Amino acid sequence: MLAVDIGNTRIKTALFDAQGQCLSIQAYSHSEQQLVIEQMHAVGKGMVSNVSALADKDFLLPGFRLLSGKLPLPLEIDYHSIDSLGSDRLALACGAAYRYPGENILVISAGTCITYDLIENGRIYRGGAISPGLRMRFQSLHHFTGRLPELEPSDDFGFPGKSTHESIRAGVQGGIIAEIQGRVEETSARFPGVKTLLTGGDAPGLRLSTQMKIFAEPDLLLFGLFLINTHHAI
DSSP, rough: OOEEESSSSSSEEEEEOOOOEEEEEEEGGGGGGHHHHHHHHOOOEEEEEOOOOSSSGGGGOOTEEEEOSSSSOEEEEEOOOGGGGGGHHHHHHHHHHHTTTTTTTEEEEEEEEEEEEETTTTTEEEEEEEEOOHHHHHHHHTTTTSSOOOOOOOSSOOOSSSSHHHHHHHHHHHHHHHHHHHHHHHHHHHHHHHHEEESTTTTTOOOGGGGGGGOTTHEEEEEEEEHHHHTTTT
8 A cells, every 4th residue: 555645845655565564665856746656556556645736636546545534534523624624634643543542642743834733532633733834934034034044954053043044043943942842831731641743854853852752753644644544443
């Protein structure tokens, strides 16, 4: 079974065996869409999550389903606009609930956007939050001002910044860390003992305090696609 995650920046695919063991993971740019389609033809069955501007119809091949809130899901969805709920968030929530049954879970995905999703008692999806991602924040500072440069993330940042470059990184990278810490603290106050998971392409570069007790789940979305496609229930 092939899981296909079409994000705003890149496409990732994962090949799973029948027991849910991940056999291989590949990453593609959007310009390599045809390579993804060729891999889908070769495997012949799977599940697709698409949150990008690429057309859904291009990936609706025989044997593949496009994830949406209209499919049978292993969670009760407590969300007012389920038709607009991103398939990536659905897959993350289902994967998290399966791996941590019966627990309250906060899933943080750091990609083009940063998403926060709350699962209560391992069975009810309660919604979450969306904010700009790391590179989007760097780009917006440059785009919406006259003189601020567009920077890349750096491992060397801190507050207070002693130059414009340092100040931008302190605001962007330090701001994301503060945002995540605040969201974790807010959620922990409402749900003591909540399990916090971190995933997404920018997750490895975030310098999060070990005291925050956040668990890394790098391939959670792909596993969630496998789970929904194979089982449809926890």
